[in-house]
Amino acid sequence: MEPIQVIEGGVTALLRDDVDTDQIMPKQFLKRVERTGYGEFLFYDWAKEPGWELPHNPILATGRNFGCGSSREHAPWGLEDYGFKAIVAPSFGDIFYSNCTKIGLLPVVLKEEDVRALAGAGEAAIDLEKQTVAFSGREAGFEIDPDIKHRLLNGLDDIGVTLGNADAIERYEADRERSGPVTTAL
Amino acid sequence: MAKSLYEKIWDAHEVAPGLIYVDLHMVHEVTSPQAFDGLRLNGRRVRRPDRTLATADHNVPTDGSKIAAQIADHLSRVQVEALERNCEEFGIPVYSIGSDRQGIVHVIGPELGVTQPGMTVVCGDSHTATHGAFGALAVGIGTSEVEHVLATQTLIQPKPRSMRVHYRSELGYGVTPKDLILATIGQMGVSGGVGHVIEYAGDPIERLSMEGRMTICNMTIEGGGRAGMVAPDDVTFEWLEGRPAAPDPLPVDEWRSLRTDDGVEFDREIEVDASTISPQVTWGTTPGMVAPVTGEVPEPRTEGEERALRYMDLAPGTPIREIPLDRVFIGSCTNSRIGDLRAAAEVVKGRQVSSSIDAMVVPGSQQVKAQAEAEGLDEVFRSAGFDWRSAGCSMCLGMNPDILSPGERCASTSNRNFEGRQGRGGRTHLVSPEMAAAAAVEGHFVDIRDWERAIA
Numbered sequence: 001m002e003p004i005q006v007i008e009g010g011v012t013a014l015l016r017d018d019v020d021t022d023q024i025m026p027k028q029f030l031k032r033v034e035r036t037g038y039g040e041f042l043f044y045d046w047a048k049e050p051g052w053e054l055p056h057n058p059i060l061a062t063g064r065n066f067g068c069g070s071s072r073e074h075a076p077w078g079l080e081d082y083g084f085k086a087i088v089a090p091s092f093g094d095i096f097y098s099n100c101t102k103i104g105l106l107p108v109v110l111k112e113e114d115v116r117a118l119a120g121a122g123e124a125a126i127d128l129e130k131q132t133v134a135f136s137g138r139e140a141g142f143e144i145d146p147d148i149k150h151r152l153l154n155g156l157d158d159i160g161v162t163l164g165n166a167d168a169i170e171r172y173e174a175d176r177e178r179s180g181p182v183t184t185a186l
Numbered sequence: 187m188a189k190s191l192y193e194k195i196w197d198a199h200e201v202a203p204g205l206i207y208v209d210l211h212m213v214h215e216v217t218s219p220q221a222f223d224g225l226r227l228n229g230r231r232v233r234r235p236d237r238t239l240a241t242a243d244h245n246v247p248t249d250g251s252k253i254a255a256q257i258a259d260h261l262s263r264v265q266v267e268a269l270e271r272n273c274e275e276f277g278i279p280v281y282s283i284g285s286d287r288q289g290i291v292h293v294i295g296p297e298l299g300v301t302q303p304g305m306t307v308v309c310g311d312s313h314t315a316t317h318g319a320f321g322a323l324a325v326g327i328g329t330s331e332v333e334h335v336l337a338t339q340t341l342i343q344p345k346p347r348s349m350r351v352h353y354r355s356e357l358g359y360g361v362t363p364k365d366l367i368l369a370t371i372g373q374m375g376v377s378g379g380v381g382h383v384i385e386y387a388g389d390p391i392e393r394l395s396m397e398g399r400m401t402i403c404n405m406t407i408e409g410g411g412r413a414g415m416v417a418p419d420d421v422t423f424e425w426l427e428g429r430p431a432a433p434d435p436l437p438v439d440e441w442r443s444l445r446t447d448d449g450v451e452f453d454r455e456i457e458v459d460a461s462t463i464s465p466q467v468t469w470g471t472t473p474g475m476v477a478p479v480t481g482e483v484p485e486p487r488t489e490g491e492e493r494a495l496r497y498m499d500l501a502p503g504t505p506i507r508e509i510p511l512d513r514v515f516i517g518s519c520t521n522s523r524i525g526d527l528r529a530a531a532e533v534v535k536g537r538q539v540s541s542s543i544d545a546m547v548v549p550g551s552q553q554v555k556a557q558a559e560a561e562g563l564d565e566v567f568r569s570a571g572f573d574w575r576s577a578g579c580s581m582c583l584g585m586n587p588d589i590l591s592p593g594e595r596c597a598s599t600s601n602r603n604f605e606g607r608q609g610r611g612g613r614t615h616l617v618s619p620e621m622a623a624a625a626a627v628e629g630h631f632v633d634i635r636d637w638e639r640a641i642a
Contacts, residue, residue, distance in 0.1 A: 016489070016490065016493075017488070017490050018376055018377070018472050018490060020472075020602075020604045022583075022602070022604045022605070022606065022607050023604065023605060023606075026606060026610070027583050027584055027585045027607075028585070030216050030244075030245075030585065031216075031245060031259075031261035031262055031264075031265055031585065032261065033219035033220065033223075033264060033265055033268050034220070035220040035223070035329075045605070045606050045610055064377060065376060065377035065380065065410065068376060068377065068410060069312065069407070069408075069602060069604060070311075070312050070583075070602075071217065071310060071311055071312040071326040071327060071328050072216075072217065072328070073217070073220075073328035073329040073330060076328075091377055091380055092380075093377075093380070093410065094346075094380055094381060094410070094412050095312055095326050095327065095328060095407075098327070098328065098331065099328035099329075099330065099331075102328065102330035102331065103330060145344045147204055147342070147344070148344070158330070158334055158342055159224075159228070159230070159333065159334050159337045159338060162205065162334065162337075162338045162340060162342065163230075163337065163338060165201075165202060165205070166338075168201050168202050168205075169201055169207070169233075169338060169339065169340060172201045172207055173207075173339075176198070176207075181209075181210060181237075181298075181299065181300040181302060181431035181432075182236050182237075182431070183210075183235075183236055183237060183238060183239040183278075183279050183300060183431070184235060184236040184277070184279055185236070186239075186279060186298060186300075186430050186431055
């Protein structure tokens with residue numbers, strides 16, 4: 001995962017609420033066993049509607065509860081492969097939010113009026129260290145869990161970090177090991 | 187200090203701040219191949235194959251195929267074969283297509299008794315909250331997290347906030363757990379639970395069967411919740427007694443302590459009067475766009491609702507009961523257990539599916555299928571004109587050949603009515619198994635309460 005510092009550039013607007021991950025990445029593309037190449041399938045059905053436009057930009061400004069529904073990580077994979085580096089919305093589906101942070105796609109929560117203003121501005125700079133989104137000559141702050149921020153800023157591999165803590169996991173297992181369910185004994 | 191059920195489980199599993207130990211990891215074919223690739227790429231092993239269990243459910247055909255090689259769809263076959271290979275390589279038990287324990291991951295966990303009170307459960311599937319019905323903390327995760335859990339048996343998880351949905355009074359005649367949760371989502375909205383672990387409590391919940399509690403917890407994600415849970419009680423212990431993975435004897439005293447203590451304050455609390463709830467039917471493209479069967483398609487209040495009505499091809503003011511249907515699907519991790527099939531069979535017994543309807547029943551697991559066949563339910567469905575299938579997720583998400591054609595309208599016992607969910611251009615109305623069964627007979631929605639009285 002590449003470290004994130006400042007994400008700067010054009011803003012694509014998709015101001016719809018409750019965009020579910022079935023729309024972002026329809027089911028037929030979940031049959032692939034690869035992790036790359038999902039960008040061309042992004043919003044596959046919506047992209048066929050007249051008037052659909054989704055310019056390639058680093059920032060996507062979108063509606064409330066973005067990425068709700070299915071846990072498919074194929075949705076963030078598609079957004080990232082399409083070229084987005086940050087998604088800004090008033091709120092996100094929990095699993096989608098977490099999935100984004102695992103692949104270095106920055107989810108940013110701003111107030112609804114700020115998201116609309118950002119969409120209108122067309123350009124922005126998101127500074128993860130400062131936790132700010134700068135657009136139209138002003139700045140809006142955002143919250144992010146300090147651990148997630150640390151990992152994104154440094155482009156850390158979660159598994160590597162956790163395995164560095166393997167002693168704690170071993171101690172935990174030794175302390176609390178109990179019988180069942182042992183799936184291998186069924 | 188007084189603690190909630192959720193906090194008790196969380197505290198007992200915190201290896202380090204924000205790092206949660208996972209007691210059970212369930213795996214399926216769609217969200218795991220890239221995770222196994224990641225392990226191989228980094229030379230990592232699966233830390234606890236003995237706490238991991240896999241099945242093939244999302245894209246298996248329901249035509250009775252017995253081995254992966256029989257799957258006609260090339261990509262689906264490759265994915266199921268990859269699951270089998272990965273599980274063999276990493277020593278994970280797998281109930282793949284052809285196994286008599288195969289089925290939807292959230293049906294087989296409880297069925298085998300691997301889901302138990304007080305546990306943490308994860309799966310690369312958003313409906314993992316189902317397992318919370320047993321008083322477990324069960325969360326859906328993405329593929330990167332699947333890889334993390336395989337490698338470390340832990341999940342990095344900033345602590346969610348707590349919420350309680352307190353039900354009072356009691357459910358009316360003909361009103362099911364599906365109606366209860368649909369009405370709750372309608373009340374709190376599809377993002378009302380975001381960032382929260384939700385405990386469902388109150389007399390109406392305590393009176394429910396385990397299957398009913400699973401239906402409720404299953405749809406937590408449709409209200410945005412991170413996890414849903416119900417405190418374990420005698421109903422829970424009776425379910426678990428004698429299951430293949432259940433401890434013998436059950437640690438009932440320990441499990442009884444898994445309750446929210448008096449005086450606990452939740453970050454958020456809502457109250458729902460169960461007695462005011464009617465059978466529910468969704469009319470839009472989110473599970474929160476829902477109305478009582480006695481109601482009408484509403485006037486749209488937002489752009490999203492306008493768009494939903496266009497997609498659903500419905501005019502405001504149309505009585506829900508006059509919406510004509512093309513298909514009926516009884517199945518999915520929400521409503522495909524033996525109790526669901528019994529309830530639906532009771533409705534269709536001795537009747538015929540309307541000539542305008544194509545109806546199917548997809549049992550949630552091969553064990554549910556076998557049980558239903560032992561009880562003769564397959565005959566009830568077949569002679570009524572239903573297609574009787576083998577186990578899988580099937581038309582809940584249409585990854586296998588069971589899909590809607592563009593424009594087709596379906597009464598479905600599944601959990602999502604998103605655009606194109608059951609097939610591109612397909613229109614989904616979410617209902618209970620009883621309501622789906624009655625709609626199959628009549629060709630349109632009916633109020634199961636009047637209908638049953640009329641034929642009694």
